């Protein structure tokens with residue numbers, strides 16, 4: 047397997063489509079052996095980044111390295127070592143799903159038939175149907191089986207589960223975990239936060255073609271606020287002066303506030319100093335965490351906000 | 355009639371969606387018919403010329419391909435129009451009807467858009483009714499247009515005869531609209547519905563061909579036969595049209611019955627399932643390209659073999675006709691050569707070479723079609739297949755296909771001509787003559803590849819070039835187009851075998867041009883974004 051500590055390294059990547067700045071200095075680093083979540087609002091540039099990594103598009107500027115190769119120049123050699131599932135798998139209408147899987151496998155130099163059979167069973171996919179007759183979810187399964195059966199070093203998945211039912215979503219998660227156990231690296235772009243939470247070791251959040259955050263989920267949580275509600279023995283004083291406290295509401299001895307997570311310690315000290323009768327604290331939900339990153343669009347209005 | 359609610363709105367929606375397509379079909383059919391009719395007086399000025407033409411048409415191959423030949427004793431322009439144009443135009447009108455109807459019924463349902471509408475206030479039978487109303491309406495408009503325009507284009511044609519002739523065409527279109535309405539209920543997929551209706555159309559053309567060759571009984575089983583049996587321009591009679599009306603009513607009754615018995619999206623005939631694993635043959639981009647064009651290639655090859663056989667059969671008779679017809683002789687002399695059967699065959703072969711350019715464009719155009727459908731992405735992005743190997747494999751399939759198509763034409767013509775002339779060596783000579791057009795055909799494939807690499811969105815422009823080539827090739831000699839313009843066509847440089855002498859240089863230059871265009875196209879494709 048690849049001994050290089052990073053499977054994907056991108057820095058300062060830019061790509062324009064005419065007047066649209068699809069990528070505007072994007073950074074991304076995926077460590078070997080991890081499942082890396084790639085998140086961001088619609089039109090943020092995730093698919094564009096992935097298509098550059100696959101050598102389908104050429105970057106305007108910036109660095110991109112994939113398994114220690116150049117995604118554009120070394121495309122064919124690199125593709126032996128990676129597998130890819132697009133968000134909308136389009137198939138040749140008059141080929142059956144089984145034929146498509148075998149064809150893609152043969153182009154890679156053959157796939158393990160047992161692995162394929164096992165995946166077909168787990169995804170409950172009928173390989174005899176003509177691609178024209180597959181539903182959206184079943185088309186997606188054809189792409190997934192072809193990719194997962196192929197034993198690559200790196201799996202690039204762009205919203206791979208769009209259209210899958212919850213049962214199949216669970217099967218997909220098991221498969222990704224298995225891939226990780228077998229030592230493979232996964233780059234997973236997704237809008238399904240529970241999927242990201244269940245699978246990803248680290249995530250990168252992009253917006254308007256730029257990386258806004260990157261790290262483990264715990265680290266990202268740390269960057270947000272915890273909401274605290276407390277019943278105290280007496281009315282508190284000086285809470286408002288503490289740094290990291292927001293939206294403070296005091297009604298008699300009842301306190302509600304939002305606290306920047308790194309400042310939680312100081313705030314709790316202050317509360318216990320007054321005397322705590324009851325206390326609930328809530329870490330931010332994943333939704334809140336992402337919404338905060340997704341929504342800043344309006345606050346820091348970049349010219350790329352004019353992304354058509 | 356709550357099941358029909360919303361029909362009016364749907365008709366308006368169809369007309370709006372097809373505001374280009376429907377006029378384009380009407381215009382296309384009108385130009386095909388009226389344009390051909392307009393050239394009749396150019397080549398056949400005198401009654402004697404037309405009588406000679408009648409004699410030429412009176413042979414089995416032509417009867418099968420065109421019509422029963424009513425009014426051959428006094429072969430007026432009207433009799434000519436009905437006999438020589440009626441069958442083909444009817445096929446065109448029927449195809450238009452089938453494609454439009456399936457597009458607005460089964461294809462719509464397949465895409466799920468009908469579901470969206472039905473969930474609103476639209477009644478169950480409204481989508482099918484709206485499609486029927488529109489397509490039958492298109493047939494009536496087209497019929498009226500042709501009926502009134504024919505006498506304008508060619509004043510010798512009577513108004514009554516023209517209206518009857520055009521009514522026959524509209525009747526065939528209406529019948530096949532109803533046929534398609536039935537197949538659209540039976541089949542789960544639009545393509546299958548079109549295929550089934552088109553097969554019935556082919557069958558009805560074959561039935562009338564067999565009937566016209568024999569005692570005419572079989573022709574009475576075919577709507578196209580009915581339209582020809584109105585004997586328009588000869589001693590016209592309208593009642594066969596009623597057979598068409600009756601059949602339409604019957605078919606529509608069946609279609610609505612079927613419609614009310616099936617679920618949304620379902621068909622009565624289930625799609626066939628395919629293989630669970632790929633055969634050993636489907637292993638790379640070349641075999642994939644062949645597989646994707648299997649149907650197209652089969653169709654082109656069969657068509658070219660048949661047309662080649664037809665050319666081989668009429669070669670001798672046509673040569674006699676040209677010898678006796680002043681205008682036609684001038685035409686063929688300018689097109690290059692003596693008045694023998696072989697000149698005739700050579701002329702037809704050059705025409706077929708140009709038409710085979712259409713195959714090359716369709717086949718090479720698959721590169722762009724696959725790219726814009728998003729189907730290359732998993733191949734190029736997820737497997738070690740390189741762009742140049744993918745593109746060149748597709749073009750290799752085009753090359754093999756073109757050999758098959760032109761080879762089929764050459765074999766068809768060669769074998770039949772060898773039979774009629776009693777000289778077996780003619781088969782090989784005619785086959786060689788047909789294959790000589792391949793380098794010119796490849797230039798067109800090269801042009802398509804060049805556009806694909808440089809201006810992918812404009813790959814379709816190559817069809818415009820082909821239209822120009824065919825036009826100059828067919829009408830250039832007649833319209834005295836200057837050489838420096840007609841020489842732009844690659845086909846102008848192919849020696850007209852077997853009558854002209856074989857010269858390898860122009861063929862080599864054409865082949866080199868094709869290679870160069872392809873190389874530039876593929877090189878540019880390797881460097882651009884996949885769109």
Ligand SMILES: Nc1ncnc2c1ncn2[C@@H]1O[C@H](COP(=O)(O)OP(=O)(O)OP(=O)(O)O)[C@@H](O)[C@H]1O
Pocket residue numbers: 063066067068086087088089090091092093094095353354885
């Ligand atoms: N081929 C193209 N031509 C023009 N603009 C494009 C093209 N591809 C992408 N874009 C634009 O680039 C921007 C980034 O698109 P991209 O598909 O990478 O977003 P995404 O993050 O994958 O979004 P989503 O979550 O909706 O999949 C968008 O503004 C999009 O409109």
Ligand SMILES: [Mg+2]
Pocket residue numbers: 092093094133204
């Ligand atoms: Mg995307």
